[in-house]
Amino acid sequence: MILLQFEAGQELHLGVRTQRGVLDVTGALSDRSMSQQHAGIPSRLTEVYAGGSAAREALERFVQHLLAPDSADIWLREEATLTYGPCVAQPGKIIGVGLNYRRHAIESGMAIPTTPVLFSKFSNTIAAPGEKIVLPANAVEYDYEAELGVIIGKRAKNVSEPEALNYVLGYCNINDLSARDLQMRTSQWMLGKTLDQFMPIGPYLVTADEIENPQALNVRCWVNGALRQNSSTSDMVFNVAQLVSYLSQYMTLEAGDVISTGTPEGVVLGMKEKQWLKPGDEVIVEVAGLGRLTNTFRAPAI
Numbered sequence: 001m002i003l004l005q006f007e008a009g010q011e012l013h014l015g016v017r018t019q020r021g022v023l024d025v026t027g028a029l030s031d032r033s034m035s036q037q038h039a040g041i042p043s044r045l046t047e048v049y050a051g052g053s054a055a056r057e058a059l060e061r062f063v064q065h066l067l068a069p070d071s072a073d074i075w076l077r078e079e080a081t082l083t084y085g086p087c088v089a090q091p092g093k094i095i096g097v098g099l100n101y102r103r104h105a106i107e108s109g110m111a112i113p114t115t116p117v118l119f120s121k122f123s124n125t126i127a128a129p130g131e132k133i134v135l136p137a138n139a140v141e142y143d144y145e146a147e148l149g150v151i152i153g154k155r156a157k158n159v160s161e162p163e164a165l166n167y168v169l170g171y172c173n174i175n176d177l178s179a180r181d182l183q184m185r186t187s188q189w190m191l192g193k194t195l196d197q198f199m200p201i202g203p204y205l206v207t208a209d210e211i212e213n214p215q216a217l218n219v220r221c222w223v224n225g226a227l228r229q230n231s232s233t234s235d236m237v238f239n240v241a242q243l244v245s246y247l248s249q250y251m252t253l254e255a256g257d258v259i260s261t262g263t264p265e266g267v268v269l270g271m272k273e274k275q276w277l278k279p280g281d282e283v284i285v286e287v288a289g290l291g292r293l294t295n296t297f298r299a300p301a302i
């Protein structure tokens with residue numbers, strides 16, 4: 001399935017993208033007769049997490065019911081008319097992985113890691129597709145990072161590498177925005193990684209069954225139409241299974257947690273002539289099969 005959240009009044013609705021449009025699952029289940037007839041169907045993304053595989057299977061059946069030839073199209077929405085929300089909901093942990101592409105480590109002038117380099121981002125960093133990202137005045141060296149995001153689907157503790165992908169709910173696009181002058185101020189990267197809105201994510205959460213091999217996905221990024229990053233997840237130092245397994249040895253991963261798996265070469269940091277992001281710029285991130293994540297940037301309000 002291809003899951004998303006979109007704005008409906010003052011709340012976010014759960015949607016499922018189909019060939020006929022986006023099914024408004026939350027809207028459909030707000031109908032009393034529909035909710036009584038289809039009990040146990042998750043109507044929110046948090047319920048998809050909490051309900052595990054049983055909830056996702058029930059949601060798939062509900063989608064097929066709504067798409068049946070004799071069903072009305074009243075719960076179908078034209079995607080072009082929607083305002084996306086983030087494709088994740090209330091993650092308990094957001095874990096970033098640094099220098100996880102060989103050629104990116106080389107362009108950064110750093111050694112290829114022998115163990116994963118980890119840092120945290122927080123919920124304040126989450127931004128939706130299409131959202132205008134504020135570039136605060138207290139930094140200058142603003143950089144993009146196109147990344148494959150991994151969403152955990154069930155509690156994972158001491159998971160082996162062969163079993164690790166069974167704990168993945170799905171995948172998404174992430175732009176791990178970074179203020180390099182703040183990031184490099186000390187040996188700890190946190191400040192440069194955790195500014196407000198500094199993790200645009202989405203537009204879709206594509207369930208793991210739709211992605212045959214997470215290590216064979218093209219990763220691209222455009223800035224104002226110019227292609228800056230063009231690589232593949234095959235260049236990862238530590239693949240998705242290794243990352244999930246490694247993290248689970250040290251912390252319990254919970255459903256809805258997010259892992260941002262690192263970025264390939266082509267970031268501003270690695271350029272000889274550095275063209276940092278500025279107000280008015282547009283950045284597009286595309287990991288194959290996960291749609292396109294587009295955001296523009298603006299100066300802070302006076």
